[in-house]
Amino acid sequence: MEALAAAIAVGVAALGASFANGKIVSRTIDGISRQPELKGPLQQVMLIGIALVEAIPIFAVVVAFMILFT
Amino acid sequence: MSEMSYQQVMSRQKKWMLTYLAILVLAVFFTSYHHFLTGLLLGTAVSLYNLSLLQRKVRNFSFEVHNRPKMHRLGTFSRFATVGLALLIGFELEVYFHMAGIILGLTTMFFVVIIDFALYIKQSDS
Numbered sequence: 001m002e003a004l005a006a007a008i009a010v011g012v013a014a015l016g017a018s019f020a021n022g023k024i025v026s027r028t029i030d031g032i033s034r035q036p037e038l039k040g041p042l043q044q045v046m047l048i049g050i051a052l053v054e055a056i057p058i059f060a061v062v063v064a065f066m067i068l069f070t
Numbered sequence: 071m072s073e074m075s076y077q078q079v080m081s082r083q084k085k086w087m088l089t090y091l092a093i094l095v096l097a098v099f100f101t102s103y104h105h106f107l108t109g110l111l112l113g114t115a116v117s118l119y120n121l122s123l124l125q126r127k128v129r130n131f132s133f134e135v136h137n138r139p140k141m142h143r144l145g146t147f148s149r150f151a152t153v154g155l156a157l158l159i160g161f162e163l164e165v166y167f168h169m170a171g172i173i174l175g176l177t178t179m180f181f182v183v184i185i186d187f188a189l190y191i192k193q194s195d196s
Binding site for chain 1: 075076079121124125128129131132135144146149150153154157158161169173176177179180183184187
Protein backbone atom coordinates (compact mmCIF):
# COMPACT_ATOMS: atom_id res chain seq x y z
CA MET A 1 0.00 0.00 0.00
CA GLU A 2 2.88 2.31 0.80
CA ALA A 3 4.35 1.72 -2.65
CA LEU A 4 1.01 2.54 -4.24
CA ALA A 5 0.69 5.73 -2.20
CA ALA A 6 4.23 6.81 -3.13
CA ALA A 7 3.64 6.04 -6.80
CA ILE A 8 0.39 8.03 -6.85
CA ALA A 9 2.05 10.97 -5.08
CA VAL A 10 4.97 11.17 -7.48
CA GLY A 11 2.86 10.40 -10.54
CA VAL A 12 0.28 13.10 -9.90
CA ALA A 13 3.01 15.59 -9.01
CA ALA A 14 4.92 14.80 -12.18
CA LEU A 15 1.72 15.21 -14.18
CA GLY A 16 1.13 18.65 -12.72
CA ALA A 17 4.75 19.65 -13.30
CA SER A 18 4.66 18.47 -16.90
CA PHE A 19 1.47 20.41 -17.70
CA ALA A 20 2.81 23.57 -16.12
CA ASN A 21 6.26 23.24 -17.70
CA GLY A 22 4.64 22.66 -21.08
CA LYS A 23 2.64 25.88 -20.78
CA ILE A 24 5.69 27.85 -19.68
CA VAL A 25 7.90 26.53 -22.44
CA SER A 26 5.27 26.99 -25.15
CA ARG A 27 4.70 30.64 -24.16
CA THR A 28 8.46 31.18 -24.05
CA ILE A 29 8.88 29.72 -27.52
CA ASP A 30 6.06 31.95 -28.78
CA GLY A 31 7.76 34.97 -27.28
CA ILE A 32 11.20 34.12 -28.67
CA SER A 33 9.81 33.42 -32.12
CA ARG A 34 7.96 36.75 -32.17
CA GLN A 35 10.75 38.83 -30.67
CA PRO A 36 14.17 37.14 -30.79
CA GLU A 37 15.81 40.22 -29.26
CA LEU A 38 13.93 39.52 -26.00
CA LYS A 39 15.53 36.09 -25.61
CA GLY A 40 17.40 37.20 -22.47
CA PRO A 41 14.43 38.41 -20.39
CA LEU A 42 12.33 35.48 -21.58
CA GLN A 43 15.08 33.06 -20.50
CA GLN A 44 15.11 34.59 -17.05
CA VAL A 45 11.34 34.46 -16.66
CA MET A 46 11.32 30.87 -17.92
CA LEU A 47 13.96 29.95 -15.35
CA ILE A 48 11.95 31.48 -12.53
CA GLY A 49 8.71 29.89 -13.74
CA ILE A 50 10.16 26.41 -14.05
CA ALA A 51 11.94 26.66 -10.67
CA LEU A 52 8.70 27.66 -8.93
CA VAL A 53 6.59 25.07 -10.76
CA GLU A 54 8.95 22.25 -9.78
CA ALA A 55 8.95 23.19 -6.10
CA ILE A 56 5.69 21.39 -5.32
CA PRO A 57 6.56 18.15 -7.19
CA ILE A 58 9.83 18.06 -5.29
CA PHE A 59 7.85 18.18 -2.05
CA ALA A 60 5.73 15.33 -3.43
CA VAL A 61 8.92 13.31 -4.08
CA VAL A 62 9.96 13.99 -0.49
CA VAL A 63 6.57 12.82 0.79
CA ALA A 64 6.76 9.70 -1.38
CA PHE A 65 10.19 8.78 -0.01
CA MET A 66 9.00 9.37 3.55
CA ILE A 67 6.02 7.09 2.91
CA LEU A 68 8.34 4.39 1.58
CA PHE A 69 11.09 4.55 4.16
CA THR A 70 9.42 5.42 7.48
CA MET B 71 18.61 42.26 -21.33
CA SER B 72 20.79 40.03 -23.50
CA GLU B 73 22.49 36.65 -23.34
CA MET B 74 25.25 38.30 -21.28
CA SER B 75 22.64 39.42 -18.75
CA TYR B 76 21.35 35.88 -18.41
CA GLN B 77 24.95 34.82 -17.75
CA GLN B 78 25.10 37.50 -15.06
CA VAL B 79 21.87 36.24 -13.53
CA MET B 80 23.22 32.68 -13.52
CA SER B 81 26.51 33.64 -11.88
CA ARG B 82 24.77 35.90 -9.35
CA GLN B 83 22.38 33.15 -8.25
CA LYS B 84 25.28 30.69 -7.93
CA LYS B 85 27.21 33.23 -5.87
CA TRP B 86 24.27 33.59 -3.47
CA MET B 87 24.10 29.82 -3.07
CA LEU B 88 27.86 29.41 -2.61
CA THR B 89 27.95 32.19 -0.01
CA TYR B 90 25.15 30.51 1.88
CA LEU B 91 26.96 27.17 1.65
CA ALA B 92 30.14 28.74 3.01
CA ILE B 93 28.20 30.20 5.95
CA LEU B 94 26.67 26.77 6.61
CA VAL B 95 30.09 25.09 6.61
CA LEU B 96 31.32 27.62 9.16
CA ALA B 97 28.17 27.12 11.22
CA VAL B 98 28.69 23.34 11.24
CA PHE B 99 32.17 23.77 12.70
CA PHE B 100 31.50 26.60 15.12
CA THR B 101 28.05 25.80 16.51
CA SER B 102 26.67 22.85 18.44
CA TYR B 103 23.83 22.00 15.99
CA HIS B 104 25.91 19.61 13.90
CA HIS B 105 23.16 17.10 13.15
CA PHE B 106 20.68 19.62 11.72
CA LEU B 107 23.29 21.75 9.96
CA THR B 108 24.93 18.83 8.15
CA GLY B 109 21.50 17.89 6.83
CA LEU B 110 20.97 21.48 5.76
CA LEU B 111 24.40 21.46 4.10
CA LEU B 112 23.62 18.31 2.13
CA GLY B 113 20.23 19.63 1.04
CA THR B 114 21.70 22.98 0.00
CA ALA B 115 24.51 21.31 -1.96
CA VAL B 116 21.99 19.23 -3.89
CA SER B 117 19.87 22.35 -4.39
CA LEU B 118 22.90 24.16 -5.84
CA TYR B 119 23.46 21.30 -8.27
CA ASN B 120 19.77 21.40 -9.25
CA LEU B 121 19.91 25.16 -9.79
CA SER B 122 23.00 24.97 -12.02
CA LEU B 123 21.44 22.10 -13.97
CA LEU B 124 18.22 24.09 -14.51
CA GLN B 125 20.16 27.20 -15.56
CA ARG B 126 22.18 25.26 -18.12
CA LYS B 127 19.12 23.48 -19.48
CA VAL B 128 17.21 26.78 -19.90
CA ARG B 129 20.19 28.41 -21.61
CA ASN B 130 20.65 25.45 -23.99
CA PHE B 131 16.90 25.26 -24.61
CA SER B 132 16.59 28.90 -25.69
CA PHE B 133 19.68 28.45 -27.88
CA GLU B 134 18.02 25.45 -29.54
CA VAL B 135 14.80 27.40 -30.08
CA HIS B 136 16.66 30.26 -31.70
CA ASN B 137 19.18 28.40 -33.84
CA ARG B 138 18.20 24.80 -34.41
CA PRO B 139 14.89 22.94 -34.79
CA LYS B 140 15.96 20.01 -32.57
CA MET B 141 14.59 20.34 -29.04
CA HIS B 142 16.14 19.00 -25.86
CA ARG B 143 14.57 18.19 -22.54
CA LEU B 144 14.56 20.34 -19.43
CA GLY B 145 16.00 17.69 -17.10
CA THR B 146 13.06 17.50 -14.68
CA PHE B 147 13.60 13.82 -13.97
CA SER B 148 17.30 14.45 -13.24
CA ARG B 149 16.36 17.03 -10.63
CA PHE B 150 13.83 14.69 -9.05
CA ALA B 151 16.48 11.94 -9.03
CA THR B 152 19.02 14.11 -7.21
CA VAL B 153 16.36 14.98 -4.62
CA GLY B 154 15.69 11.26 -4.19
CA LEU B 155 19.41 10.62 -3.83
CA ALA B 156 19.71 13.24 -1.09
CA LEU B 157 16.76 11.71 0.74
CA LEU B 158 18.19 8.19 0.42
CA ILE B 159 21.50 9.40 1.86
CA GLY B 160 19.52 10.97 4.69
CA PHE B 161 17.62 7.75 5.39
CA GLU B 162 20.76 5.60 5.29
CA LEU B 163 22.95 7.94 7.33
CA GLU B 164 20.35 9.29 9.72
CA VAL B 165 22.99 9.52 12.43
CA TYR B 166 24.86 12.21 10.50
CA PHE B 167 22.13 14.03 8.54
CA HIS B 168 18.89 15.39 9.96
CA MET B 169 15.98 14.79 7.58
CA ALA B 170 14.28 18.10 8.26
CA GLY B 171 17.55 19.86 7.49
CA ILE B 172 17.89 18.04 4.18
CA ILE B 173 14.32 18.92 3.16
CA LEU B 174 14.81 22.56 4.16
CA GLY B 175 18.09 22.69 2.26
CA LEU B 176 16.45 21.31 -0.87
CA THR B 177 14.12 24.33 -0.94
CA THR B 178 17.02 26.83 -0.88
CA MET B 179 17.18 27.20 -4.64
CA PHE B 180 13.57 28.46 -4.79
CA PHE B 181 14.22 31.16 -2.23
CA VAL B 182 17.40 32.22 -4.02
CA VAL B 183 15.61 32.48 -7.38
CA ILE B 184 12.70 34.46 -5.92
CA ILE B 185 14.84 36.82 -3.84
CA ASP B 186 17.27 37.42 -6.70
CA PHE B 187 14.39 38.22 -9.04
CA ALA B 188 12.78 40.55 -6.49
CA LEU B 189 16.03 42.42 -5.78
CA TYR B 190 17.12 42.90 -9.38
CA ILE B 191 13.80 43.39 -11.20
CA LYS B 192 14.12 47.16 -10.97
CA GLN B 193 17.61 46.95 -12.44
CA SER B 194 16.29 45.11 -15.49
CA ASP B 195 13.54 47.71 -16.05
CA SER B 196 16.04 50.58 -16.30
